[in-house]
Amino acid sequence: MQKVVFRVKRYIPERGPKSYYEEFEVPFRRGMTVLDGLIYIKENLENTLSIRYSCRMAICGSCGMRINGIEMLACNTQVAELGVPIITVEPMRNFPLLKDLVVNMDEMFIKQRRLKTWLVRRDTEEQDNPTSQYLQSDEELVRYLQFSYCIQCGLCYSACPVVATFPKFYGPQPLMKSYRYIADSRDEGGRERLGLVDTSEGVWRCHFAGSCSKVCPKGVDPALAIQLLRRRVLTS
Amino acid sequence: MRERNIMLLHYATGLGILVFGAVHVFVVFFTYPLQGTIWETTLKFDNIPFAILPVYRNAILAASLWGLLLCTTIHSMNGLRVIFLELLGERAAMRVVSRVLYLVGAIIMIYGTRTIIVANMIT
Numbered sequence: 001m002q003k004v005v006f007r008v009k010r011y012i013p014e015r016g017p018k019s020y021y022e023e024f025e026v027p028f029r030r031g032m033t034v035l036d037g038l039i040y041i042k043e044n045l046e047n048t049l050s051i052r053y054s055c056r057m058a059i060c061g062s063c064g065m066r067i068n069g070i071e072m073l074a075c076n077t078q079v080a081e082l083g084v085p086i087i088t089v090e091p092m093r094n095f096p097l098l099k100d101l102v103v104n105m106d107e108m109f110i111k112q113r114r115l116k117t118w119l120v121r122r123d124t125e126e127q128d129n130p131t132s133q134y135l136q137s138d139e140e141l142v143r144y145l146q147f148s149y150c151i152q153c154g155l156c157y158s159a160c161p162v163v164a165t166f167p168k169f170y171g172p173q174p175l176m177k178s179y180r181y182i183a184d185s186r187d188e189g190g191r192e193r194l195g196l197v198d199t200s201e202g203v204w205r206c207h208f209a210g211s212c213s214k215v216c217p218k219g220v221d222p223a224l225a226i227q228l229l230r231r232r233v234l235t236s
Numbered sequence: 237m238r239e240r241n242i243m244l245l246h247y248a249t250g251l252g253i254l255v256f257g258a259v260h261v262f263v264v265f266f267t268y269p270l271q272g273t274i275w276e277t278t279l280k281f282d283n284i285p286f287a288i289l290p291v292y293r294n295a296i297l298a299a300s301l302w303g304l305l306l307c308t309t310i311h312s313m314n315g316l317r318v319i320f321l322e323l324l325g326e327r328a329a330m331r332v333v334s335r336v337l338y339l340v341g342a343i344i345m346i347y348g349t350r351t352i353i354v355a356n357m358i359t
Contacts, residue, residue, distance in 0.1 A: 166322040200321055200330075204243045233240050 004028045004079055006037050008049065009090040019097075021088075027081060034087060035074035036061050038101075039197070049219070050100040054173050058217055063192030065101050066090040071155035071215040075126050092158035108157050109172050114194050117177040120189025140185040147180035147225055149218045156212035168201045172212035172222035174204055179225040182232060193236065198233045246314045254306030259300045263292070293356050303350040313341040 003025050011019040014234040024045050026037045035053055042049045051074075053063040068079055079087065088182040095103035121127040156172040157163060163171045163228050170178075178197055197203040203226055212222040292298050318332045 162322070166325060168325050169322075198238060198240045200239055202239065204239050205318075205322070234244065 002028060004037065005086045005132045006041060007086055007088045008038075008041070008100070009088075010049070010100050011091070012048070012099060019116040023086075031081070032066075032079045032137060034072075034079060034082075034089065036052045036066055037079060037087070038074060039087065043162065050102045052102050059151060061151035064092055064153040064155045064158065066158070071159045073153060073155070073217045074132055076217050092129060092154055094158050094160065094163045094171075103154075105154050107167075108152075108154055108173055111174040111216075112152075112177055114169065114176050115178040116189055116193055117174065117181055119181060119184065119187055120192070121186075122188050136185055143185070144180045144183040146220055147176055147183070150177060150180070150216075150220050151218055153217065155215045155217065156220075159211040159215045161209050161211065162205055162207055166201075166205060169205045170197070171201055172206075172226065175206070175229060176212075176220065176222035176225035177234075182229070190232075194229075194233050194236050197229060203229045203233060243313060246311060249307040249314075252303060253311055256300050256304035257306060259297070260304055263297060268326040292352065295356075298352050298356050302349060302352055305345065305352070309341050309344050309348075313337045 006024045006026055007021050008024065009019055010022050024041045026040050026045075033056075035051075036049050038049070039053075042051065042129060051063065054060040054073060055062070056075045058073050061073070063074040064071065065074055066072070066089070067074065068084065069090075070083060071092065074089070087099065089144065091097055091101045091103050095105055095107065098104050152173065154173065156176075160169075160172050162169045175197060178193050181187045182193055205224045206223070208227070210223045210224060213220070213224065214230075216222065294300050317330075317334060317337055320337075321330055324330060324333065
C-alpha cells in the first residue's frame with residue numbers, strides 16, 4: 001500500500017448547514033495512525049480541516065471519532081490494522097457538531113456534573129483540609145478500579161443507540177462514572193447519587209445494547225457499570 | 237411511583253408472563269385439543285363476547301388466566317410507556333400518555349376479568 005485515501009466528513013458552518021465528504025490521498029508509512037494521516041492532511045493538503053487532539057497516545061481522549069463507521073481514537077488506530085485502502089473518518093454522533101471532526105461535548109460533562117461524579121464526603125471541611133489519608137484495601141479498590149480508567153473521550157456516548165433516540169438519557173459515560181464513585185469505599189454520597197439515577201432519564205433507560213463497552217479504547221465496561229448501578233438502586 | 241418500583245413491577249410481571257404463559261400453553265396444547273371440540277366451543281369467537289376456553293371454568297385455572305391477563309396488561313402498558321417516553325421525552329406529554337395508558341390498561345383488565353367471571357358462571 002503506497003497511498004491511502006482518507007474520506008473525511010467535512011462540515012464548515014460558514015459554508016452552509018450541509019455536511020459533505022472530501023477525499024485526500026495520503027502517503028502510507030509503517031506504523032502510521034489515522035491521526036498521523038489527518039495531521040498530514042492539515043499540514044500539507046487542507047489547512048482548514050478541524051481536528052481535536054493532544055497527547056497522541058490514547059491518554060487524553062481528545063481525538064475520538066468514527067473511523068469506518070466505528071467509534072475509535074484516531075491516535076490509537078493504525079492505518080494498517082484497518083486493512084482497507086479507503087478510510088472514512090466522521091465526527092462522533094450524539095454530540096452537536098462544531099466543525100469538521102470537532103464536536104461539542106458539553107452535554108456529556110453537564111450530565112456528569114448533575115450526577116455528582118466526584119468524591120463526596122459528609123465532612124466537607126475535613127475533605128478540604130484532610131488530616132490523614134483515606135485508606136482503602138485491595139478488595140475495595142478492585143470494586144471500582146476498571147471504571148476509573150475512563151478517559152472521558154465520549155466514544156461510548158457516541159455509540160449509544162439510546163442517547164441517539166432519547167437525548168435526555170444520561171448516557172453510558174456519566175452513569176458509569178456515577179457508579180465508579182458509588183462503589184468507592186471513601187465516598188459518602190452514594191445515597192444521593194442513587195436517587196439521581198433512579199429517574200425516567202436514568203439507569204432504567206439502558207437497553208443493554210452493549211455498544212458502549214465494545215468501543216471503549218481503555219477496556220472499561222460501562223454496560224456492566226449500569227447493570228451494577230441498577231442492582232444498587234434496587235437493593236438500596 | 238418511583239422509577240425503580242415501576243421497573244421492578246415490569247420485571248416481576250415479565251416473570252409472571254413466563255409462568256402463567258407456560259400454564260396457558262400447557263392447558264391449550266397439551267390438554268384440551270385431545271377432546272377435539274376446542275374450535276367449535278371457543279376459538280371461532282362467533283358472536284361470543286366472552287369467548288374463553290371451557291377448561292378455564294375451574295377456579296385455579298381461571299385464577300392463572302387472570303394472572304396472565306394482569307401481568308400482560310401491566311407489562312405491555314409499561315413497555316408502551318417506555319417507548320413513548322423515548323420518542324416524546326417531554327414530561328408534559330408523558331403525563332398525558334401515562335394517563336391514557338392507565339385508562340387503556342384499566343379497560344383491558346375490567347373487560348378481561350368480566351370475561352373470565354362470566355365464563356366461569358356458565359354451566
